[in-house]
Amino acid sequence: MIDGAMLIGSDERQATARFSAIDPASGETLTPDFSSADAGAVADACALADAAFPVYSATTPEDRAAFLEGIADQIVAIGDDLIVRAMSESGLPRARLEGERGRTVGQLKLFAQVVRQGDWLDATIDPALPDRAPLPRPDLRRVNLAIGPVAVFGASNFPLAFSVAGGDTASALAAGCPVVVKGHPAHPGTGELVARAIAKAVANAGLPAGTFSYLPGETNDLGGALVADPRIQAVGFTGSRGGGLALVRIAAEREQPIPVYAEMSSINPVILFPAALEARGEAMATAFVQSLTMGAGQFCTNPGLVLAIDGPALDAFIAAATTAMTGSQPAVMLSPGIHASFEQGVDALAAHQSVKTVARGCVGDGVNQAVGALFQTDATSFLADRALGHEVFGSSSIVVRCADMAEIASVIASLEGQLTATLQMDAADEADAAHLVPVIARRVGRILANGWPTGVEVSHAMVHGGPFPATSDGRTTSVGTLAIYRFLRPVCFQNLAPSLLPAALGDGNPWGVARRMDGTREVSPR
Amino acid sequence: MIDGAMLIGSDERQATARFSAIDPASGETLTPDFSSADAGAVADACALADAAFPVYSATTPEDRAAFLEGIADQIVAIGDDLIVRAMSESGLPRARLEGERGRTVGQLKLFAQVVRQGDWLDATIDPALPDRAPLPRPDLRRVNLAIGPVAVFGASNFPLAFSVAGGDTASALAAGCPVVVKGHPAHPGTGELVARAIAKAVANAGLPAGTFSYLPGETNDLGGALVADPRIQAVGFTGSRGGGLALVRIAAEREQPIPVYAEMSSINPVILFPAALEARGEAMATAFVQSLTMGAGQFCTNPGLVLAIDGPALDAFIAAATTAMTGSQPAVMLSPGIHASFEQGVDALAAHQSVKTVARGCVGDGVNQAVGALFQTDATSFLADRALGHEVFGSSSIVVRCADMAEIASVIASLEGQLTATLQMDAADEADAAHLVPVIARRVGRILANGWPTGVEVSHAMVHGGPFPATSDGRTTSVGTLAIYRFLRPVCFQNLAPSLLPAALGDGNPWGVARRMDGTREVSPR
Structure with a gap:
């Protein structure tokens, strides 16, 4: 059922x-x-979240895990209505949404x-040393506790995956934090x-109702009120740099500043190394354009920058990319606003005096369609104008x-922080790559070789993060299991009664969890 | 040798x-x-630190550990000159400084x-699953890397322990970050x-010279220039709320904002539970005044707030505390400025219409001496004026x-974030404490029972941190081994050549470190 309600x-x-919403x-x-x-709904939702916190944050791992699985089951139980509605609100195709x-x-x-x-509890025990001289050591025990109610911006x-029940919500709930979601107005x-x-x-889980609230809306005031609410203790956000920075500012100006995890902006450089470019430039070009135009390029990890040494091999790459781009089909973008921003960004590059338009994709006859765009420039021009490094x-x-x-x-050293960097390289390029990898590692969350940055695995080793402005907090990730740590803080208990x-x-x-005892990890009883 | 040089x-x-410096x-x-x-020295030190970063951050654990031990040895090798000079610059006694x-x-x-x-590397490997459907999984490997050059404010x-080679420097160097120290002007x-x-x-270790620089100085401009330098990637600070917040602001306004770990302000509430107060109020009072006046009370964890239920047992506690305080000796404070701030804070409390002065310590005849001060008020008055909860x-x-x-x-619920809270309790108080502990845990970094908050163990389970304004980042600690994580960030390597x-x-x-393989921790070969 969809009736436009707020769920407080x-x-x-x-x-x-x-x-x-608009199709x-x-x-x-x-x-x-x-x-x-409005602000009243925000206050009510936050008050409920705050009231739910002591109960929800104290749930056992088993109860909390079963609750997360219950959410998964309920999402599956919606059935095809979810896919059909998401298709009409996002313009994304069925297969992608499934x-x-x-x-x-x-x-x-x-x-x-x-x-x-x-492991997320990081349970750590330094047993008392009553006979230590000159001073005895008390019994010290440390554990990660939930940070408090979390605001999530879809x-x-x-x-689906980065929205109401996406990675931010899943990791905050996993950490023991009640969540108040500000729904994205493009897919209410x-x-x-x-x-x-x-x-x-x-x-179904018998949890306090305030464990989760949902606030649809389209005003900036709504988001601002949510981040400013004193009961909110952390914020998860994925979106534009402007939007993310606005939330960071509001969070910093609170009487009690709070962390904001905003994933914002990245152009994901791809480096074509000489041997690889020589050996397989054409195949690379085709795969590159495919990664670039997939889903109308609407990925945080879209390859928006290609770096290579000038010469015939690069000419051949560009020629093949031109062919691929020229034949690429237009694709509906997520919203009229996103489409307008895309056109504006592409127009600015096309009009830039140091930039040459290499190729555009096919123009369609529908509305809000992205027509792919490939540009080129030289390093001197790129280094001279930081605007060329901004995300479109x-x-x-x-x-x-x-x-x-x-x-x-x-x-690379001139770039702002990035989510990813991609190395297209062959064995003969390893010496060059060895020099570059440390330079790249300072600026990105993920370095990948011989693939394309789009497609982010949800796993333990994934980092979907990176130095500013890829995110507002380069110590974290918004995809993968490490994301849970964003919503935890350590607390030490000294000489407390059992x-x-x-x-x-x-x-x-x-709880049978892995613990560290006097600096050494215990083997978990599980 | 002391000749007043900057070490760049x-x-x-x-x-x-x-x-x-002033004695x-x-x-x-x-x-x-x-x-x-001045600013030129800052720029030079930061440029050297940046140049040192690729080499220093790539040192092996063994080399880096040996370097840290080398620093320890060199500090010991200074001998008694260090103690004598520190005594004259801080007014602290020999035993304390030793x-x-x-x-x-x-x-x-x-x-x-x-x-x-x-373990700090958090090395995590999700092996490739080439046959997974619908999509294969790439080889994904994650590790913590050093964040970059770090500015440390003594x-x-x-x-000694929180200054040039203190916890911030030790943990930043341990993480692989070059350090630029802004020395505290009270003990140059x-x-x-x-x-x-x-x-x-x-x-001695053959490391790049820029691994460490030292900038003495007494201007706010020096600290501001250091935090604003684009090569600095994180800041460690211990000091006043005003000082810390100024650095937080500068760091946030950079083109690339960076994390600031400022440990600032805490009044460390002590809760006297009824049974304990009844049974041993007098002994508690003596120990409390001892903790309060030790080292002129110049500890971040000084017990600046005592909460208890009104009644004869509290009267007896206050009477005993009055005796202890009245007999307490004056002690030289760290600097004329700190002494003046103390006097100002005490005078404001003494003049507050809802506050009664319970007792003062002995007045001495030396300069810059703290005369202990104990006040009382009621909860209604305390709740009515947030200024009563500010650190003196x-x-x-x-x-x-x-x-x-x-x-x-x-x-407790009205308090700002705190480094510690102390429970003075007996077995009969456990039910009361059980209700209070979750309320306290939301506001502090460490909860301790039947001790005093001064005296912070350097160990694995310690948390010397807490929600704002105890620190500017309540997810961290500045004491104990967990402090290393402040200066690390995760980076993922996907399908990279060995x-x-x-x-x-x-x-x-x-390197023979403990790693997580497909979500399961390997037993370390060590």
Whole structure:
């Protein structure tokens, strides 16, 4: 059921102010209309989240894991209505959304495993040394505790995997934090369906209603009020640099500043090393354009910058890329606003005096369609104008002709923080790559070889993060199991009576988690 | 040797601008005078640190650990000159400074152990699954890398353990980050002796000179320029709330914002539970005043707030505390400035219309001496004026008379973030404590029972941190081995050739560190 309600804990409430979603493929307004949540709704949701915190954060790993699995089950139980609604609100094709649903459900189940396994608690015990001289050591026990209620901002480009029940929500709930979601206004129906699934899972698990609330809306004031609410203790966000920085600013100006995990902006440089470029430039070009134009290029990890040494091999790469791009089909973008921004970014590059348009994709006859764009420039021009290194969200990329590997290194060293960097390289390129990898590693969250940056695995070793402005906190990731640590903080218990210790720290290890004893890791009883 | 130089890598340089240290016990100016580092010195030190980064951050655990031990040895080798100079610059007694030297050296050696052991790398491998459907999984390997050059601001109250070679420097160097120290102007001679010891260890280890630089100075501009330098990637600071927040602001306004770990302000509530208060109120009062007045109360964890239920048992506690306080000896404070702030804070409390002065310590005839101060008020008054909850750095504390446990809980819930909270409790208090502990845990970094918060163990389970404003980043600690994580960030390597992988992630585990393989921890070969 979709009726435009706000879900404030177990309370379904309709706001007077309304907004509607648009089908980007047709430009038509979709029904029903939706509540545009106001400051009162924010305050109510945050009060409920705060009240839920002591109970929800104290759930056992088993109960919390079962709850996460319950959410996954409820999302699956929505059935095809979810896919159909998401298609109409996002313009994304069925196969992509079915895959994304699988990823969303898989992500919740992976966090359930993580919660059960217990490494996230980082339970650490330094036993008392009563006879130590000159001073005895007290009994010291440390564990990670949930940080408090978390505000999550859904992203437009993954209406399932990065939205209402996406990675931020899954990792915050896994950490023991109640979540208040500000739904993305481009897919409010999809958002509501998923929010209702989570609310059902909350009720089924017998958890406090405030464990989860959902606030649809389209005003900046809504997001601002949510981040400013004193009960919110951390923020997860995926979206534009402007949007993310606005939230960072609000969070920093609170009486009590809080962490904001904003994943914002990246152009994901691809380096074509000489031997690889020589050996397989054409195949690379085709695969590159495919990665660039897939899903209208609406990925945080879209390859928006290509670096290579100037010469005939690069000419051949560009020629092949031109062919591939010229034949690429237009694709509906997520929203009229995103499409307009894309056009603006592409127009600015096309008009730039140091930039040459290499190729454009096919023009279609529908609305809100991205027409792929490939540009080129030289390293001197690129280094002279930082604007050339700004993200154009969508299928736009720029090839930078460099004089030699040293100039490639200079360009990389000039870049802002990135989510990824890609090495297209063969064995003969290893010596060059060995020089470049440390330079790259300072600026990115993930370095990959001989693949394309789009496609982010949800696993233990994944880092979907990176130095500013890829994210607002380069010590973290928003994809993969490491994401849970964003919503935890360590607390030490000194000489506390056994009855007052958190279970993870208790004598006899009642939760059976892996612990560190006097600096040495115990083998887990599990 | 102390000659007032700046140590910019291996380059000893004298600045034209000079400042001097003052012996707080006599008020006299000490010789020699010292360089007041300017923006040019900052830029040079940061450029050297940046140049040193690729080499220093790539050192093996064994080499880095040996370097940390080398620093410890060089500090010990300074001999008694270090203690004598620190006594004259800080007014702290010999025994305290000898203990602090032991702690400083022990801290460096503990981080050497941590570096060798390798858990800090969090090496995590998700092996490729080439046959997985619908998509194969690439080979994914994650490791923690050093964040970049770190700026460290020495604290006045621990001229050794929280200063030039203190916890921030030790943990940043352990993480693989070059360090630029801004020395505290209250103890520049002590700072220079230690800085020269580190520089010697750098040279002995054959490390790049920029691994460590030392900038003495007394201007706010110096600190501001250091935090603003684009090569600095994180900041460690211990000091006042005003100072810390100024650095946080500068760091946030950089083109690339960076994390600031500022440990700032805490009043460390002590809760006297009914049964314990009844049974041993007098002994508690004596121990409390001892903890409060020790070292002139110049500890971040000084017990500045006491909460208890009003009644005869509390009256008896206050009477005994009055006796102890009245007999307490005055003690020289660290600097004339700190002494003036203390007097100002105490005068404001004494003049507050809702606050009653319970007792003052003995007045001495020396300069810059703290005279202990004990105040009382009631919970309603305390809740009505947030200023009563602000830190007065030094031996000043306020007892808040509460109506019942619920009112104690209200006072705790009203507090800003704290480094510690202390429970004075007996077995009969456990039920009351069980209700309060979760409320307390949301607001502090460490909860301790039946001790006093002063005295912070350097170990694995320690948390010397807490929610704002105890620190600017409540997810961290500045004491204990967990502190190393402040200066690390995760990077993922996908399908990289073996020759390009960091050693910690290499096949065959060349560094022999504990790793997580497909989500399961390997038993370390060590």
